[in-house]
Amino acid sequence: MRPALVAACLLFLAPITGSVWATGSHVVMDPWMVCKKARKMRGKLADICRNETELLKQVARGQAKGVKECGYQFRARHWNCTAQRRSMRRILLKDTRETGFVNAITAAGVTYEITRACTAGKLVQCSCDKAKGGGGGGGPIGGLSGNAALPPGDWQWGGCGDNIRYGYRKSRDFMDARYKRRSDIKILIKLHNHNAGRLAIKNYMKPECKCHGLSGSCTLKTCWLKMPTFREVGNKLKDEFDGATKVISSNDGKSFMPEERSIKPPNRANLVYTENSPDFCEANLKIGSLGxxxxxxxxxxxxxxxxxxxxxxxxxxxxxxxxxxxxxxxxxxxxxxxxxxxxxxxxxxxxx
Structure with a gap:
């Protein structure tokens, strides 16, 4: 990336990034720092850093949304998801439940903001989703999770829904592309939890409808797919945090399995971790606990x-x-x- 463009990105994102989550020498979800480290790379991440400045802005907004929602979900817990840099750096060095939630809610926030920007016409590379959901009149719905209720009565697909496919893909391209050693259990866990965060949106898209008919009779509805609220996404991931599965590396070195053989293997939407959480009752900066x-x-x-x-x-x-x-x-x-x-x-x- 050219130095002038790096500087422009920094100025462009400075008002938005706010709190930063860091691990080791890597800043997690600070788009400018990610792009600075990726300037010698090739591929999708490098293309985003060079050519999609507006997308980087949405990535930063998504990171901020994740920080805020994490604080809300853990406001009454021993670990309250503080964005204090030294504390969060220590937390993210481990593979605990808390780390898994942070990675998931961050990926969800980035996916959410990119998708919303598409729908609002803020990104020249995409627009709202004009593709039909499939079927109609209560028929099968392509891409609609079974978690969403079908609209009652007579209806048809139309309108312009949230482009979750683009948001999902770009979030993955930006957040996952720099992790190449996929046989590393830590990276496998991180990528899995990133994806679980995205699926907490994608799997819970729901129809929104507009009525048509004389005098508001609503004889026919036109429906499209909308994202759940981000609070609903946070609630879903908090439930996944409470039921997260502790895993170990499989013999093939390319996957993981539950530590306890009696536990059901996690699916793609479940959060996973490898290390038990520390005691957050007392202050201990070595483990990131503020007490x-x-x-x-x-x-x-x-x-x-x-x-x-x-x-x-x-x-x-x-x-x-x-x-x-x-x-x-x-x-x-x-x-x-x-x-x-x-x-x-x-x-x-x-x-x-």
């Missing part, structure tokens, strides 16, 4: 956000916090809003 001291907890909950679990039975303190808030707001003609100031008192529980 739970100082975290807010729910004293009335028996779930993972409850003070006993979140504080790891160390106890917690309570204090009442007073905050000034606007209340009893009134609209005055024309055109002011006046409010009183009220004191909002709430109890905050903090882990010892």
């Amino acid at each position: 739970t001291q100082g975290r807010h907890c729910n004293a009335t909950s028996q779930g993972v956000d409850g003070c006993n679990l979140l504080c790891c039975n160390r106890g917690f303190s309570q204090k009442t916090v007073n905050e000034s808030v606007n209340c009893r707001c009134r609209f005055k003609w024309c055109c002011d809003v006046t409010c009183d100031t009220c004191i909002d008192r709430r109890v905050v529980n903090t882990c010892h």
